[in-house]
Amino acid sequence: xxxxxxxxxxxxxxxxxxxxxxxxxxxxxxxxxxxxxxxxxxxxxxxxxxxxxxxxxxxxxxxxxxxxxxxxxxxxxxxxxxxxxxxxxxxxxxxxxxxxxxxxxxxxxxxxxxxxxxxxxxxxxxxxxxxxxxxxxxxxxxxxxxxxxxxxxxxxxxxxxxxxxxxxxxxxxxxxxxxxxxxxxxxxxxxxxxxxxxxxxxxxxxxxxxxxxxxxxxxxxxxxxxxxxxxxxxxxxxxxxxxxxxxxxxxxxxxxxxxxxxxxxxxxxxxxxxxxxxxxxxxxxxxxxxxxxxxxxxxxxxxxxxxxxxxxxxxxxxxxxxxxxxxxxxxxxxxxxxxxxxxxxxxxxxxxxxxxxxxxxxxxxxxxxxxxxxxxxxxxxxxxxxxxxxxxxxxxxxxxxxxxxxxxxxxxxxxxxxxxxxxxxxxxxxxxxxxxxxxxxxxxxxxxxxxxxxxxxxxxxxxxxx
Amino acid sequence: xxxxxxxxxxxxxxxxxxxxxxxxxxxxxxxxxxxxxxxxxxxxxxxxxxxxxxxxxxxxxxxxxxxxxxxxxxxxxxxxxxxxxxxxxxxxxxxxxxxxxxxxxxxxxxxxxxxxxxxxxxxxxxxxxxxxxxxxxxxxxxxxxxxxxxxxxxxxxxxxxxxxxxxxxxxxxxxxxxxxxxxxxxxxxxxxxxxxxxxxxxxxxxxxxxxxxxxxxxxxxxxxxxxxxxxxxxxxxxxxxxxxxxxxxxxxxxxxxxxxxxxxxxxxxxxxxxxxxxxxxxxxxxxxxxxxxxxxxxxxxxxxxxxxxxxxxxxxxxxxxxxxxxxxxxxxxxxxx
Numbered sequence: 001x002x003x004x005x006x007x008x009x010x011x012x013x014x015x016x017x018x019x020x021x022x023x024x025x026x027x028x029x030x031x032x033x034x035x036x037x038x039x040x041x042x043x044x045x046x047x048x049x050x051x052x053x054x055x056x057x058x059x060x061x062x063x064x065x066x067x068x069x070x071x072x073x074x075x076x077x078x079x080x081x082x083x084x085x086x087x088x089x090x091x092x093x094x095x096x097x098x099x100x101x102x103x104x105x106x107x108x109x110x111x112x113x114x115x116x117x118x119x120x121x122x123x124x125x126x127x128x129x130x131x132x133x134x135x136x137x138x139x140x141x142x143x144x145x146x147x148x149x150x151x152x153x154x155x156x157x158x159x160x161x162x163x164x165x166x167x168x169x170x171x172x173x174x175x176x177x178x179x180x181x182x183x184x185x186x187x188x189x190x191x192x193x194x195x196x197x198x199x200x201x202x203x204x205x206x207x208x209x210x211x212x213x214x215x216x217x218x219x220x221x222x223x224x225x226x227x228x229x230x231x232x233x234x235x236x237x238x239x240x241x242x243x244x245x246x247x248x249x250x251x252x253x254x255x256x257x258x259x260x261x262x263x264x265x266x267x268x269x270x271x272x273x274x275x276x277x278x279x280x281x282x283x284x285x286x287x288x289x290x291x292x293x294x295x296x297x298x299x300x301x302x303x304x305x306x307x308x309x310x311x312x313x314x315x316x317x318x319x320x321x322x323x324x325x326x327x328x329x330x331x332x333x334x335x336x337x338x339x340x341x342x343x344x345x346x347x348x349x350x351x352x353x354x355x356x357x358x359x360x361x362x363x364x365x366x367x368x369x370x371x372x373x374x375x376x377x378x379x380x381x382x383x384x385x386x387x388x389x390x391x392x393x394x395x396x397x398x399x400x401x402x403x404x405x406x407x408x409x410x411x412x413x414x415x416x417x418x419x420x421x422x423x424x425x426x427x428x429x430x431x432x433x434x435x436x437x438x439x440x441x442x443x444x445x446x447x448x449x450x451x452x453x454x455x456x457x458x459x460x461x462x463x464x465x466x
Numbered sequence: 467x468x469x470x471x472x473x474x475x476x477x478x479x480x481x482x483x484x485x486x487x488x489x490x491x492x493x494x495x496x497x498x499x500x501x502x503x504x505x506x507x508x509x510x511x512x513x514x515x516x517x518x519x520x521x522x523x524x525x526x527x528x529x530x531x532x533x534x535x536x537x538x539x540x541x542x543x544x545x546x547x548x549x550x551x552x553x554x555x556x557x558x559x560x561x562x563x564x565x566x567x568x569x570x571x572x573x574x575x576x577x578x579x580x581x582x583x584x585x586x587x588x589x590x591x592x593x594x595x596x597x598x599x600x601x602x603x604x605x606x607x608x609x610x611x612x613x614x615x616x617x618x619x620x621x622x623x624x625x626x627x628x629x630x631x632x633x634x635x636x637x638x639x640x641x642x643x644x645x646x647x648x649x650x651x652x653x654x655x656x657x658x659x660x661x662x663x664x665x666x667x668x669x670x671x672x673x674x675x676x677x678x679x680x681x682x683x684x685x686x687x688x689x690x691x692x693x694x695x696x697x698x699x700x701x702x703x704x705x706x707x708x709x710x711x712x713x714x715x716x717x718x719x720x721x722x723x724x725x726x727x728x729x730x731x732x733x734x735x736x737x738x739x740x741x742x743x744x745x746x747x748x749x750x751x752x753x754x755x756x757x758x759x760x761x762x763x764x765x766x767x768x769x770x771x772x773x774x775x776x777x778x779x780x781x782x783x784x785x786x787x788x789x790x791x792x793x794x795x796x797x798x799x800x801x802x803x
Contacts, residue, residue: 008510011727032503033522033721033742044729051507071511163613189613195643200602200636207606210591211541213613234596235603242582244575245798247591279799303801 002076003052007039007061009070010046017041018066019074028056030077037074054079132294132329139320147289147321148178148254148310151296152216154325156186159214162300165192165205166218166255175220176256176315202228202253206235206305209251214300219255222271222309228253229274236305237280252299257285257309258350258400259448265436270401272348275307276378276410282331283377285309287352289319291375294329302331309377311350334381336388340370343394343458346385346411348374351398351449358398358454365455367462377407385411386419393424394461398454403431428457481696485760491533491691492755493769495525495748498550500777501559502722505549505566508781509726514566517595518580521550523689523721526747527653528554530694531621531714534702539616541607543591543600544623546581547653547720551623555588559776563784571787575794589618598624598631601650605637608648608711619647619705627658629672635679638711642679645710649701650676652715653688659724660732673715681711688716689745692754719745 007017021038024030031053038047054077061074068074142150156162163186168175170183170193183191194201198219205217219225225232236249259268275283282304286292292310299306337352338359347355352373359369370388374381389395395415397408408429415427433447459465483491502520509518521528524547532554535542544551552562557573565572565583573583581595591607594600604622611618628634629652641648652672656663663670673683682704686697694716701712719741723730730738755761761769 006511008507009512010510010729012512012515032500044727046723046729048510049503049506051503192644195636195639197636197639199633200605200640203599203602203633204606204609204637204640207543207591207603208609208613209606210603211607211610213610230596230599231602235594235599239582239584239592240801241798242574242578243584243592243798244573244577245801246574246584246586248801282800302803 002057002078003054004073005036005048005050005075005077007068007070007072007074008048010039010041010044014041014070016067016069019061019063019068020045022059022063024056026056026059030054030056039068050077052077052079131333133327135322135324135327138323140323141318142289142293142321143316143318144289144292144310145176145178145315147293147319148296149180149182150325151293151300152179153182153185155297155300156182156190157325161212161214162216163190163192163213164216164218165194165201167194167196167220169193169218174218176312178310178315179218198224198227199231202231203235205251205253206231206249209236209249209305210239210247214250216252216254216300219253221260221267221312222255222257223267223269225253225255225271232275232281232305232307233278237278240304241280248303249305250303252296252306252308254296254299254308255310256312256315258311259437259444260312262439262441262444264439268437270309270399270432271307272309272377272399273401273406273410275309276380276407278378280305281378282306283309284331284375285349285377286329286375287314287347287349287373289317290321291329291335291373293321294327295331295375297328298331301328306331309349314350314353317353329375332376332379332381334375334384335373336370336384337373338369338371340368340392342368342392343396343462344370344372344385344388344392345396345398345454345458346372346374346408347398348377348407349400351400354449354451355398355454357451358458361451361455362458365459365464367458367464369458374407380410380414382414382418385415389415389419390422393422394458395423395427396430396454396457396461397427398430398449398457400432400449402434403429404434406431425461425463428461430454430457480692481699483692483695487533488692488751488755488760489769491529491695492748492751493773494529494532494554495691495751496769496773497559497776498525498529498553499748500773501553501563501780502549504777504781505563506722506726508563508567508784513785514580515568516579517546518566518726519547519724520722520726521547521720523741523746524653524655524718525550526691526694527651527688527716527718528623530691531649531651531698533695534698535621536618537588539589539618541589541591541604541611541618541620542623543604543607543620544593545597545600545625545628546593546595547625548581548583548593552583552585552590552593555585555590557583557585557588557590559780560783563780564787567784567787568789569784569787570790570794571783575798576790577794577798598628598634600624601628601631602633602637604648604650605641605646608641608646609644611647612644617706619649619702621649621651623651623653625658626652626654626656626663626670626672627661627666629675630658630667634675638676638679638681638713641711642676642681645708647705647708648711649705650681650711650713652713653718654715655718655720657720657724657732660728660730662732671715673713676711676713681713683713683715685715685717688718689741689747689750691747691751
């Protein structure tokens, strides 16, 4: 029984080609790897190698034949010890380059007759987050900066696999003093100063996570993580999926995000929308010190890669934080930080403060605003937003980043999809002006959204514009 | 360049390998060769899609290095031309071939494809599609070995093209600074896709790329498995003993195009033919085995037959294994805590 040699495809899109030249003739012995023919497409000329060994029993397609279909039999090999003429005789005489005869041992892959609808029920991938446990114990007034440090220290005490790496995190005690004291307590093995080489250390951190450690990678600011975004997305976020679940990347990428003060466009960008675009990542951006601590502890314990977006301008703000080293806040759960009835305002990170300020101003104007601190951007807690919108029938989204393809755009879409009938006004977005952030104090102030803009938006959606 | 590069490769006397080791080299290289030929054939039949980068010609590199590693203790990571590395670390050919055909029985359940397979058991960490990403990730594997003080080392394989990426330099710097146990293996097959070394690098001495960071390096004839294993043994010893990283540049050659759809117009047929006939690592070892009387034609034939059977079985498995269930679309995106 002869071995059929089929017309190969040179690319996923090739359907036919020209058999340009035979480099063997009938009766020639061939072995694996021998070049037996050249074929051409409109794009390329390629050599065909023999995979099996034997004697060329019959060439089925003449040199120069055009339009030879992929998988058509182009030659027959007689196997070792087989009579070449017998093998050739098995081939029906005068066979044209018909595709795939009955004797062809391997049929081309079957295309499904029609696309099978994907099972809808299987879509829920992320577990539903439970609200954080009620805390009725003692509270300690803590800055966001200290809360972040405490979260890291507690988790490092609990788990030797947890370590911190980044620029100036050790001996300098943190560029923004977030890691103050950690080197003293945990030593240079676990608190590691890196050179200024974000792509490299993000890759080293991710590799260490794949090997079973629990790295916390600090970026001096997230602006510099653009140098490392390939590892955050292609290596950390996608490898679990690409490995069919075999390789885990339990890593936290953290650091200040968004505008600071008077540092101009390259140092003043919000990346929440960027990272929230990517399945496989979780994206967290807290406001209060309690949430910063509780969420960072959850992020360190999470088996998935987490992008943890902080804000330099609120590092020094003080909040009450539960006095416990095991109290955590679940990722994926928003929090209603102010109850209201007339309009819902969503915000995260520094914008929560501005939203609360706006709510006070609105109250003085007779408008009751409900403020939701999103806390997690991915997975987004749509349910908490919907519940509020069903009550207030109006929504303003606030974020410090640009509006286009922003977090507010996503929220507005979800509310339109899932609560359209509850809306009494179009959703309003408050975001940065659509320009790179300027340096000049007056222009910077003009570009960034504040409480006034939120108030205006709230009055617009409540049809109470002055 | 072909001959000058080869001449400058180390010509030190080889380590002595016993009969069984030499025969094993032959078997391992032949398995990769035949496996890749079969993959090429299945690609031609439309059973493998997308990108498919074959390792034919470079077999001696990975076989020589892997021989000096402790599988399951040491970590291995590579780029997208990775089928040979998987086979050399002892991964199951059935699972590798089934991943190529995108089937449920593949190492990544059909969700990764040619460039993305992993084995925690063998400590094989992929299979990465972004050129040079595996070098920084490999630095992380080495970091973990040092952090855990477990005696293992990491080997990061990359090509001459990847050598020019900034993150390779970044990783070398940190690996040396922190004395990480990592062996950098630059597989110099002379072309980064269609761009030759000379057209891509101001200085093509990739073994010396560690020098600015205090990392020693050596060049070795990557078409000679005994030379490969000899130099690998020295390099691995250096790294394992805590002396920090080492760069090994293997001078090799790929016979096929960069990927299946590459007509390889950037080099002459004569050049390819010269390597095939004069340098082929499998043929060279075969001749040595016969010369030294370690095996006869019948013995070689028996090996050939066994290897073919393994490859044929993998091809059958890769076609018989079903496509992944539709529910698999949504799995492995997140782990639950």
